[in-house]
Amino acid sequence: MLNAECCAYNPPAMKKLLFLLLALTTFATAQRTVIHAAKLFDAKSGKTLSNQDIVIEGDKIVSVGPAAKAAPGDKVINLPNVLPGLIDVHTHITGDPKFGYEELSVSTPAEALTGAKNAKITIEAGFTTIRNLGAGAYTDIALRDAINNGDLPGPRIIASGPPLGITGGHCDNNLLPFEYHVKADGVADGIQGVQQKVREVIKYGADVIKICATGGVLSKGDDPKASQYSLEEMKAIVADAHRLGRKVAAHAHGGEGIIWASEAGVDSIEHGSYIDDAGIATLKKNGTYMVPTIYLNEWLLANMDKIGFPAIYRQKMIDVAAVSEKNMAHAMMSGVKTAFGTDAAVYPHGLNARQFVTYVHMGLTPAQAIQTATVNAADLLGWSNKVGTIEAGKWADIIATDADPTQDITTLQHVKFVMKGGVIFKNDYSK
Ligand SMILES: [Zn+2]
Numbered sequence: 161m162l163n164a165e166c167c168a169y170n171p172p173a174m175k176k177l178l179f180l181l182l183a184l185t186t187f188a189t190a191q192r193t194v195i196h197a198a199k200l201f202d203a204k205s206g207k208t209l210s211n212q213d214i215v216i217e218g219d220k221i222v223s224v225g226p227a228a229k230a231a232p233g234d235k236v237i238n239l240p241n242v243l244p245g246l247i248d249v250h251t252h253i254t255g256d257p258k259f260g261y262e263e264l265s266v267s268t269p270a271e272a273l274t275g276a277k278n279a280k281i282t283i284e285a286g287f288t289t290i291r292n293l294g295a296g297a298y299t300d301i302a303l304r305d306a307i308n309n310g311d312l313p314g315p316r317i318i319a320s321g322p323p324l325g326i327t328g329g330h331c332d333n334n335l336l337p338f339e340y341h342v343k344a345d346g347v348a349d350g351i352q353g354v355q356q357k358v359r360e361v362i363k364y365g366a367d368v369i370k371i372c373a374t375g376g377v378l379s380k381g382d383d384p385k386a387s388q389y390s391l392e393e394m395k396a397i398v399a400d401a402h403r404l405g406r407k408v409a410a411h412a413h414g415g416e417g418i419i420w421a422s423e424a425g426v427d428s429i430e431h432g433s434y435i436d437d438a439g440i441a442t443l444k445k446n447g448t449y450m451v452p453t454i455y456l457n458e459w460l461l462a463n464m465d466k467i468g469f470p471a472i473y474r475q476k477m478i479d480v481a482a483v484s485e486k487n488m489a490h491a492m493m494s495g496v497k498t499a500f501g502t503d504a505a506v507y508p509h510g511l512n513a514r515q516f517v518t519y520v521h522m523g524l525t526p527a528q529a530i531q532t533a534t535v536n537a538a539d540l541l542g543w544s545n546k547v548g549t550i551e552a553g554k555w556a557d558i559i560a561t562d563a564d565p566t567q568d569i570t571t572l573q574h575v576k577f578v579m580k581g582g583v584i585f586k587n588d589y590s591k
Contacts (some may be wrong), residue, residue, distance in 0.1 A: 179548065180467060195237045198240050204535060219583075231348050242558060242587075245579070247287065249451055255478055259467070279313065295319070321346075321361045326347070349393075354393050355397075358400040384434070395424045395425070407541075413434055440491050441491070448497075492524065493523045497536065557579065562574065
Protein backbone atom coordinates (compact mmCIF):
# COMPACT_ATOMS: atom_id res chain seq x y z
CA MET A 161 0.00 0.00 0.00
CA LEU A 162 1.32 3.33 -1.00
CA ASN A 163 0.52 5.14 2.26
CA ALA A 164 2.05 2.51 4.46
CA GLU A 165 5.15 2.45 2.26
CA CYS A 166 5.40 6.22 2.37
CA CYS A 167 5.18 6.41 6.16
CA ALA A 168 7.42 3.54 6.80
CA TYR A 169 10.13 5.35 4.86
CA ASN A 170 9.84 8.50 7.03
CA PRO A 171 11.89 8.10 10.17
CA PRO A 172 10.17 9.80 13.18
CA ALA A 173 13.07 12.22 13.70
CA MET A 174 12.71 13.57 10.16
CA LYS A 175 8.97 14.03 10.65
CA LYS A 176 9.63 16.04 13.80
CA LEU A 177 12.13 18.23 11.95
CA LEU A 178 9.70 18.86 9.10
CA PHE A 179 6.98 19.78 11.58
CA LEU A 180 9.32 22.17 13.37
CA LEU A 181 10.33 23.83 10.10
CA LEU A 182 6.69 24.22 9.11
CA ALA A 183 5.83 25.73 12.50
CA LEU A 184 8.73 28.20 12.27
CA THR A 185 7.69 29.31 8.77
CA THR A 186 4.09 29.79 9.91
CA PHE A 187 5.27 31.81 12.92
CA ALA A 188 7.45 34.01 10.71
CA THR A 189 4.67 34.87 8.25
CA ALA A 190 2.16 35.42 11.05
CA GLN A 191 4.20 38.14 12.78
CA ARG A 192 1.92 41.14 12.97
CA THR A 193 1.98 44.86 13.58
CA VAL A 194 -0.88 46.43 15.52
CA ILE A 195 -1.28 50.20 15.20
CA HIS A 196 -3.38 51.74 17.93
CA ALA A 197 -4.88 54.95 16.52
CA ALA A 198 -6.20 57.40 19.11
CA LYS A 199 -8.05 58.93 16.15
CA LEU A 200 -8.52 57.46 12.68
CA PHE A 201 -9.75 59.35 9.61
CA ASP A 202 -12.25 57.13 7.78
CA ALA A 203 -11.69 58.38 4.22
CA LYS A 204 -14.88 56.78 2.91
CA SER A 205 -17.29 58.53 5.27
CA GLY A 206 -15.09 61.55 5.95
CA LYS A 207 -15.62 60.93 9.69
CA THR A 208 -13.04 60.61 12.45
CA LEU A 209 -13.24 57.49 14.64
CA SER A 210 -11.70 57.09 18.09
CA ASN A 211 -9.54 54.26 19.49
CA GLN A 212 -9.14 52.04 16.44
CA ASP A 213 -6.72 49.15 16.11
CA ILE A 214 -5.24 48.38 12.70
CA VAL A 215 -3.80 44.88 12.37
CA ILE A 216 -1.15 44.45 9.66
CA GLU A 217 0.33 41.24 8.31
CA GLY A 218 3.03 41.47 5.66
CA ASP A 219 2.15 44.35 3.33
CA LYS A 220 -1.62 44.27 3.95
CA ILE A 221 -4.14 45.43 6.50
CA VAL A 222 -6.03 42.41 7.85
CA SER A 223 -8.49 44.09 10.21
CA VAL A 224 -9.54 47.48 11.57
CA GLY A 225 -11.79 48.05 14.55
CA PRO A 226 -12.10 49.08 18.14
CA ALA A 227 -11.40 45.72 19.73
CA ALA A 228 -8.34 44.12 18.15
CA LYS A 229 -6.20 42.54 20.87
CA ALA A 230 -2.44 42.50 20.42
CA ALA A 231 -1.12 38.95 20.72
CA PRO A 232 2.24 38.06 22.28
CA GLY A 233 4.97 38.80 19.71
CA ASP A 234 2.96 41.52 17.92
CA LYS A 235 4.69 44.82 17.32
CA VAL A 236 2.48 47.54 18.82
CA ILE A 237 2.67 51.19 17.66
CA ASN A 238 0.65 53.94 19.32
CA LEU A 239 -0.20 56.88 17.06
CA PRO A 240 -2.24 60.05 17.69
CA ASN A 241 -4.01 60.92 14.39
CA VAL A 242 -3.97 58.27 11.68
CA LEU A 243 -5.06 58.47 8.06
CA PRO A 244 -4.44 56.62 4.80
CA GLY A 245 -1.20 57.35 2.95
CA LEU A 246 -1.76 60.38 0.72
CA ILE A 247 -1.93 60.22 -3.09
CA ASP A 248 -0.72 62.93 -5.49
CA VAL A 249 -2.02 62.19 -9.01
CA HIS A 250 0.10 64.80 -10.81
CA THR A 251 3.83 64.96 -10.17
CA HIS A 252 7.02 65.25 -12.17
CA ILE A 253 9.12 63.33 -9.70
CA THR A 254 12.31 63.40 -11.81
CA GLY A 255 12.21 67.18 -12.15
CA ASP A 256 13.14 70.09 -9.90
CA PRO A 257 12.11 73.73 -10.38
CA LYS A 258 14.21 74.59 -13.44
CA PHE A 259 12.71 76.64 -16.20
CA GLY A 260 13.45 77.60 -19.77
CA TYR A 261 16.98 77.20 -21.11
CA GLU A 262 18.14 75.98 -17.69
CA GLU A 263 16.24 72.73 -18.39
CA LEU A 264 18.44 71.99 -21.41
CA SER A 265 21.43 71.44 -19.15
CA VAL A 266 19.80 68.49 -17.38
CA SER A 267 20.98 65.15 -18.76
CA THR A 268 18.90 61.98 -18.58
CA PRO A 269 21.12 60.36 -15.91
CA ALA A 270 20.96 63.59 -13.87
CA GLU A 271 17.17 63.57 -14.17
CA ALA A 272 17.02 60.00 -12.88
CA LEU A 273 19.16 60.88 -9.85
CA THR A 274 16.96 63.88 -9.13
CA GLY A 275 14.04 61.44 -9.17
CA ALA A 276 15.71 59.22 -6.57
CA LYS A 277 16.21 62.25 -4.31
CA ASN A 278 12.61 63.43 -4.75
CA ALA A 279 11.10 59.98 -4.21
CA LYS A 280 12.54 59.91 -0.67
CA ILE A 281 11.37 63.47 0.03
CA THR A 282 7.88 62.66 -1.27
CA ILE A 283 7.27 59.52 0.78
CA GLU A 284 8.62 61.21 3.90
CA ALA A 285 6.07 64.00 3.29
CA GLY A 286 3.31 61.37 3.64
CA PHE A 287 2.61 60.68 -0.04
CA THR A 288 2.74 56.89 -0.42
CA THR A 289 1.37 56.83 -3.98
CA ILE A 290 1.96 59.22 -6.87
CA ARG A 291 0.97 59.33 -10.51
CA ASN A 292 3.86 60.77 -12.50
CA LEU A 293 2.66 62.64 -15.57
CA GLY A 294 5.62 63.28 -17.79
CA ALA A 295 9.34 62.54 -17.58
CA GLY A 296 12.18 62.52 -20.08
CA ALA A 297 13.51 59.27 -21.53
CA TYR A 298 11.48 56.98 -19.23
CA THR A 299 13.35 58.07 -16.10
CA ASP A 300 10.12 57.75 -14.09
CA ILE A 301 9.68 54.14 -15.29
CA ALA A 302 13.21 53.26 -14.14
CA LEU A 303 12.56 54.97 -10.80
CA ARG A 304 9.25 53.13 -10.35
CA ASP A 305 10.97 49.80 -10.97
CA ALA A 306 13.88 50.57 -8.60
CA ILE A 307 11.41 51.48 -5.83
CA ASN A 308 9.34 48.35 -6.49
CA ASN A 309 12.52 46.26 -6.32
CA GLY A 310 13.28 47.76 -2.90
CA ASP A 311 16.47 49.45 -4.17
CA LEU A 312 15.33 52.96 -3.21
CA PRO A 313 12.85 54.51 -0.75
CA GLY A 314 9.88 56.13 -2.43
CA PRO A 315 6.16 56.08 -3.09
CA ARG A 316 4.30 53.67 -5.32
CA ILE A 317 4.53 55.25 -8.79
CA ILE A 318 2.05 55.03 -11.62
CA ALA A 319 4.22 56.43 -14.40
CA SER A 320 3.56 57.86 -17.86
CA GLY A 321 7.03 58.20 -19.37
CA PRO A 322 7.13 60.94 -22.05
CA PRO A 323 3.88 62.90 -22.48
CA LEU A 324 2.25 62.89 -25.91
CA GLY A 325 1.90 66.24 -27.67
CA ILE A 326 1.76 67.90 -31.06
CA THR A 327 4.80 69.24 -32.87
CA GLY A 328 5.57 72.64 -31.38
CA GLY A 329 3.05 72.20 -28.59
CA HIS A 330 3.33 72.37 -24.80
CA CYS A 331 4.81 68.87 -24.59
CA ASP A 332 7.40 69.45 -27.33
CA ASN A 333 10.68 71.20 -26.60
CA ASN A 334 10.69 74.48 -28.51
CA LEU A 335 13.72 76.17 -27.01
CA LEU A 336 16.30 75.48 -29.71
CA PRO A 337 16.20 76.77 -33.32
CA PHE A 338 15.54 74.57 -36.34
CA GLU A 339 19.14 73.59 -37.07
CA TYR A 340 19.30 71.55 -33.83
CA HIS A 341 16.38 69.35 -34.98
CA VAL A 342 15.19 68.82 -31.40
CA LYS A 343 11.86 67.30 -30.58
CA ALA A 344 10.57 65.85 -27.33
CA ASP A 345 10.25 62.07 -26.94
CA GLY A 346 6.44 62.10 -26.88
CA VAL A 347 5.74 64.23 -29.97
CA ALA A 348 3.18 62.56 -32.26
CA ASP A 349 0.84 64.00 -34.87
CA GLY A 350 -2.16 62.61 -36.75
CA ILE A 351 -4.25 59.52 -36.02
CA GLN A 352 -1.58 57.04 -37.07
CA GLY A 353 1.14 59.00 -35.31
CA VAL A 354 -0.65 59.08 -31.96
CA GLN A 355 -1.64 55.41 -32.18
CA GLN A 356 1.99 54.46 -32.77
CA LYS A 357 3.17 56.68 -29.88
CA VAL A 358 0.62 55.27 -27.40
CA ARG A 359 1.84 51.77 -28.27
CA GLU A 360 5.48 52.87 -28.01
CA VAL A 361 5.19 54.38 -24.52
CA ILE A 362 3.33 51.28 -23.34
CA LYS A 363 6.08 49.13 -24.87
CA TYR A 364 8.63 50.93 -22.68
CA GLY A 365 6.59 50.63 -19.50
CA ALA A 366 3.94 53.38 -19.24
CA ASP A 367 1.13 52.65 -16.75
CA VAL A 368 -0.86 55.72 -17.82
CA ILE A 369 -0.92 57.92 -20.94
CA LYS A 370 -0.32 61.66 -20.49
CA ILE A 371 -1.28 64.00 -23.31
CA CYS A 372 -1.18 67.72 -23.89
CA ALA A 373 -4.62 68.80 -25.09
CA THR A 374 -3.92 72.54 -25.00
CA GLY A 375 -1.03 74.95 -24.78
CA GLY A 376 0.66 75.57 -21.46
CA VAL A 377 2.47 78.06 -19.31
CA LEU A 378 5.97 76.56 -19.10
CA SER A 379 6.57 76.23 -22.85
CA LYS A 380 7.89 78.63 -25.45
CA GLY A 381 5.63 80.17 -28.05
CA ASP A 382 2.25 78.59 -27.35
CA ASP A 383 -1.03 79.73 -25.83
CA PRO A 384 -2.62 77.98 -22.81
CA LYS A 385 -6.09 78.84 -24.16
CA ALA A 386 -5.52 77.24 -27.57
CA SER A 387 -6.43 73.61 -28.26
CA GLN A 388 -3.51 71.53 -29.53
CA TYR A 389 -4.62 67.93 -30.16
CA SER A 390 -7.74 67.69 -32.30
CA LEU A 391 -10.83 65.87 -31.04
CA GLU A 392 -10.13 63.07 -33.54
CA GLU A 393 -6.53 62.61 -32.39
CA MET A 394 -7.62 62.46 -28.74
CA LYS A 395 -10.34 59.92 -29.55
CA ALA A 396 -7.69 57.73 -31.23
CA ILE A 397 -5.38 58.05 -28.19
CA VAL A 398 -8.13 57.12 -25.73
CA ALA A 399 -9.33 54.18 -27.85
CA ASP A 400 -5.85 52.63 -27.97
CA ALA A 401 -4.96 53.43 -24.36
CA HIS A 402 -8.20 52.05 -22.93
CA ARG A 403 -8.06 48.94 -25.11
CA LEU A 404 -4.55 48.32 -23.78
CA GLY A 405 -5.67 48.89 -20.17
CA ARG A 406 -4.25 52.38 -19.58
CA LYS A 407 -6.05 55.49 -18.38
CA VAL A 408 -5.46 58.86 -20.05
CA ALA A 409 -4.63 62.15 -18.29
CA ALA A 410 -4.96 65.32 -20.36
CA HIS A 411 -3.12 68.55 -19.61
CA ALA A 412 -5.76 71.16 -20.51
CA HIS A 413 -6.09 74.87 -19.66
CA GLY A 414 -8.32 76.26 -22.45
CA GLY A 415 -12.11 75.82 -22.40
CA GLU A 416 -12.39 74.13 -25.79
CA GLY A 417 -9.55 71.67 -25.13
CA ILE A 418 -11.11 70.74 -21.78
CA ILE A 419 -14.40 69.88 -23.49
CA TRP A 420 -12.76 68.01 -26.39
CA ALA A 421 -10.59 65.94 -24.04
CA SER A 422 -13.58 64.99 -21.90
CA GLU A 423 -15.69 64.15 -24.97
CA ALA A 424 -12.82 62.05 -26.32
CA GLY A 425 -13.06 59.99 -23.11
CA VAL A 426 -9.94 60.95 -21.15
CA ASP A 427 -10.07 60.00 -17.47
CA SER A 428 -8.83 63.30 -16.03
CA ILE A 429 -8.37 66.93 -16.97
CA GLU A 430 -5.13 68.25 -15.47
CA HIS A 431 -5.19 71.93 -14.41
CA GLY A 432 -8.52 73.12 -15.93
CA SER A 433 -7.64 76.81 -15.64
CA TYR A 434 -10.23 78.22 -18.06
CA ILE A 435 -13.03 75.74 -17.31
CA ASP A 436 -16.44 77.39 -17.80
CA ASP A 437 -20.04 76.27 -17.30
CA ALA A 438 -20.06 74.31 -20.57
CA GLY A 439 -16.87 72.51 -19.48
CA ILE A 440 -18.31 71.81 -16.04
CA ALA A 441 -21.46 70.31 -17.61
CA THR A 442 -19.34 68.16 -19.97
CA LEU A 443 -17.07 66.81 -17.20
CA LYS A 444 -20.09 65.97 -15.03
CA LYS A 445 -21.89 64.27 -17.94
CA ASN A 446 -18.83 62.12 -18.78
CA GLY A 447 -17.66 61.52 -15.20
CA THR A 448 -14.26 63.05 -16.01
CA TYR A 449 -12.09 63.98 -13.06
CA MET A 450 -10.50 67.41 -12.71
CA VAL A 451 -7.07 67.70 -11.06
CA PRO A 452 -6.70 71.32 -9.91
CA THR A 453 -2.94 71.92 -9.63
CA ILE A 454 -3.50 75.23 -7.92
CA TYR A 455 -0.94 75.79 -5.15
CA LEU A 456 1.78 76.24 -7.80
CA ASN A 457 0.29 79.68 -8.62
CA GLU A 458 0.96 80.95 -5.13
CA TRP A 459 4.48 79.52 -4.98
CA LEU A 460 5.53 80.73 -8.44
CA LEU A 461 4.10 84.24 -8.04
CA ALA A 462 5.90 84.57 -4.68
CA ASN A 463 9.21 83.19 -5.96
CA MET A 464 9.33 84.43 -9.59
CA ASP A 465 12.05 86.99 -9.05
CA LYS A 466 14.09 84.90 -6.62
CA ILE A 467 14.34 81.97 -9.07
CA GLY A 468 14.81 84.09 -12.20
CA PHE A 469 11.59 82.88 -13.82
CA PRO A 470 12.07 83.34 -17.60
CA ALA A 471 10.34 86.23 -19.36
CA ILE A 472 8.97 83.86 -22.05
CA TYR A 473 6.63 82.31 -19.43
CA ARG A 474 6.05 85.21 -17.07
CA GLN A 475 3.01 86.91 -18.62
CA LYS A 476 1.32 83.56 -19.32
CA MET A 477 1.74 82.63 -15.64
CA ILE A 478 0.29 85.93 -14.47
CA ASP A 479 -2.69 85.63 -16.88
CA VAL A 480 -3.50 82.03 -15.91
CA ALA A 481 -3.11 82.69 -12.18
CA ALA A 482 -5.52 85.63 -12.43
CA VAL A 483 -8.47 83.33 -13.27
CA SER A 484 -7.62 79.70 -12.54
CA GLU A 485 -8.42 79.52 -8.82
CA LYS A 486 -11.85 81.07 -9.29
CA ASN A 487 -12.69 78.80 -12.26
CA MET A 488 -11.42 75.61 -10.62
CA ALA A 489 -13.23 76.44 -7.37
CA HIS A 490 -16.46 76.97 -9.31
CA ALA A 491 -16.02 73.54 -10.96
CA MET A 492 -15.18 71.84 -7.63
CA MET A 493 -18.17 73.34 -5.87
CA SER A 494 -20.45 72.51 -8.84
CA GLY A 495 -19.81 68.81 -8.27
CA VAL A 496 -17.05 68.02 -10.77
CA LYS A 497 -15.17 64.98 -9.43
CA THR A 498 -11.87 66.23 -8.00
CA ALA A 499 -8.57 64.44 -7.34
CA PHE A 500 -5.52 65.92 -5.63
CA GLY A 501 -2.61 66.67 -7.94
CA THR A 502 0.11 69.27 -7.49
CA ASP A 503 2.46 69.44 -10.50
CA ALA A 504 5.31 69.14 -7.96
CA ALA A 505 8.59 69.95 -9.76
CA VAL A 506 7.15 73.34 -10.70
CA TYR A 507 7.79 73.96 -6.99
CA PRO A 508 9.96 71.89 -4.66
CA HIS A 509 8.89 68.31 -3.97
CA GLY A 510 7.78 67.70 -0.40
CA LEU A 511 5.62 70.82 -0.26
CA ASN A 512 2.73 68.89 -1.88
CA ALA A 513 0.50 69.05 1.23
CA ARG A 514 0.41 72.86 1.18
CA GLN A 515 -2.25 72.52 -1.50
CA PHE A 516 -4.77 71.17 1.04
CA VAL A 517 -4.94 74.68 2.49
CA THR A 518 -5.72 76.09 -0.97
CA TYR A 519 -8.47 73.49 -1.55
CA VAL A 520 -10.07 74.46 1.77
CA HIS A 521 -9.78 78.13 0.80
CA MET A 522 -11.57 77.23 -2.47
CA GLY A 523 -14.55 75.83 -0.55
CA LEU A 524 -13.93 72.20 0.40
CA THR A 525 -14.13 71.12 4.04
CA PRO A 526 -10.85 69.74 5.40
CA ALA A 527 -12.36 66.22 5.29
CA GLN A 528 -13.36 66.70 1.62
CA ALA A 529 -9.88 68.03 0.82
CA ILE A 530 -8.32 64.89 2.34
CA GLN A 531 -10.75 62.75 0.35
CA THR A 532 -9.42 64.26 -2.91
CA ALA A 533 -6.01 62.75 -1.99
CA THR A 534 -7.36 59.41 -0.72
CA VAL A 535 -10.62 57.84 -1.92
CA ASN A 536 -11.08 60.14 -4.94
CA ALA A 537 -7.48 59.78 -6.11
CA ALA A 538 -7.64 55.99 -5.68
CA ASP A 539 -10.81 55.93 -7.79
CA LEU A 540 -9.14 57.96 -10.56
CA LEU A 541 -6.15 55.59 -10.55
CA GLY A 542 -8.40 52.53 -10.70
CA TRP A 543 -6.80 51.43 -7.40
CA SER A 544 -9.81 51.66 -5.07
CA ASN A 545 -9.25 48.05 -4.00
CA LYS A 546 -5.59 48.77 -3.08
CA VAL A 547 -5.12 52.26 -1.60
CA GLY A 548 -7.00 55.32 -0.35
CA THR A 549 -8.64 53.90 2.78
CA ILE A 550 -7.56 51.98 5.88
CA GLU A 551 -9.55 48.78 5.41
CA ALA A 552 -8.95 45.04 5.54
CA GLY A 553 -7.41 43.79 2.28
CA LYS A 554 -5.75 47.12 1.33
CA TRP A 555 -2.03 47.78 1.31
CA ALA A 556 -0.82 48.98 4.71
CA ASP A 557 -0.14 52.56 3.55
CA ILE A 558 -0.64 54.59 6.71
CA ILE A 559 0.46 58.01 7.98
CA ALA A 560 0.07 59.92 11.24
CA THR A 561 0.10 63.53 12.36
CA ASP A 562 0.21 65.43 15.68
CA ALA A 563 -3.09 67.26 15.17
CA ASP A 564 -6.44 66.05 13.83
CA PRO A 565 -6.25 67.09 10.15
CA THR A 566 -10.02 67.63 9.98
CA GLN A 567 -9.53 70.36 12.61
CA ASP A 568 -6.15 71.68 11.44
CA ILE A 569 -5.39 70.86 7.79
CA THR A 570 -1.88 72.37 8.05
CA THR A 571 -0.81 69.40 10.18
CA LEU A 572 -0.53 67.42 6.92
CA GLN A 573 2.51 69.57 6.10
CA HIS A 574 4.28 67.90 9.04
CA VAL A 575 3.56 64.18 8.74
CA LYS A 576 5.36 62.34 11.55
CA PHE A 577 4.83 58.67 10.68
CA VAL A 578 4.82 56.98 7.27
CA MET A 579 4.26 53.32 6.48
CA LYS A 580 4.05 51.89 2.97
CA GLY A 581 3.12 48.27 2.46
CA GLY A 582 3.73 47.49 6.15
CA VAL A 583 7.25 48.97 6.08
CA ILE A 584 7.95 52.08 8.18
CA PHE A 585 9.71 54.86 6.23
CA LYS A 586 9.48 57.53 8.92
CA ASN A 587 8.57 57.47 12.61
CA ASP A 588 9.23 60.64 14.60
CA TYR A 589 7.20 59.15 17.46
CA SER A 590 9.86 56.54 18.16
CA LYS A 591 12.51 59.21 18.82
ZN1 LIG B 1 2.43 68.72 -15.07
